[in-house]
Amino acid sequence: MSDDLRDLPLRERKKVRTRRALAETALRLFTERGYDATTLDDLCDAVEVSRRTFFRNYRSKEDVALAADSDLWSAYLDDVAAREMNGPVIDALRVTLATTLSTMDDDWERRFLAARELSEAVPALQAHSLGYCQDTTRALVAVVSGRSDAGVEEWRLRLAVEIFVAAWRTASLRWTAQGGRGDRGALMELVEETFAAIPAALTATA
Template structure:
């Protein structure tokens, strides 16, 4: 999450730098040449790595393009089990998200916005993003399920509402081209959660 890699073993630092180089270069090439026109061979040549190395870092071309999403949610899913669990689950999930957003590397905002813009142009990325969202939702349900004695259906509903609030806020921020930076994103996320009670009783 942090740009300071000095505490990591050398092998992990090299792996993380390679992953970042692949993700950064992919976004640049996809933007300059087009997503479909850029091959995995093009990407490997630009970063000077083998396809085997590429697939050790990313399962697919779509995963490379949307690396900013997986960076955020991998960090979130790692943090949630250790987060303080006082009060309503929805509040706990939001607090953990705010903490995770604040700890992402300084360049995450730009990469996330670039991925969102690319997704708007590429149907395959839209479909992959929805699939990833589904998988992440299931992983989050499993992560919090062991910490709560809530009814499974209610627990699932809480997580789905959490994901919807995040998605609404992040899409709004992306539509504003990231105006206000990450502070604005965190404010929009907080606003989305605060608006939930009124949204649930919104007149037809």
């Protein structure tokens, strides 16, 4: 039994296993057969669950295809909410991201890479990914606003969060363009390199 499930009650372990099985099988079927050619019923049959069970875990085919993204950001939002926010917001967000990435399950980067490749190839997933990014950014602004100096204007916090999200997207796109070379360690190095380049990027000339 994996360490991250060992301490959960039996009911919760079953729920996590079902969610993981749906996400893993979805990536396999979408890659092998094509996203549009794979129906929700195909996925449910392959995992041997009902549509009702599917919708208890995911809202749509798009959601299950991009489960690696939501797994990361759900964990990240929890980590930000639990973290004491001191100093520059972007620095605190970057450090917390490194912590969250280090705690993702051993197979996460493979699933994330596969999801990114699918997203690049399927317009519906591209649109869903952008919408999810917007929702996550909004949620992150809300969490940061609740934990920051009350004297900081909301629009300044939003700007800091938007820069953070743009830096993450830039780093992750660089990593996926390299085919996930070096696995998670290389991704984390690119994250650090990208954040370090923000000051120079802000003064770059055309």
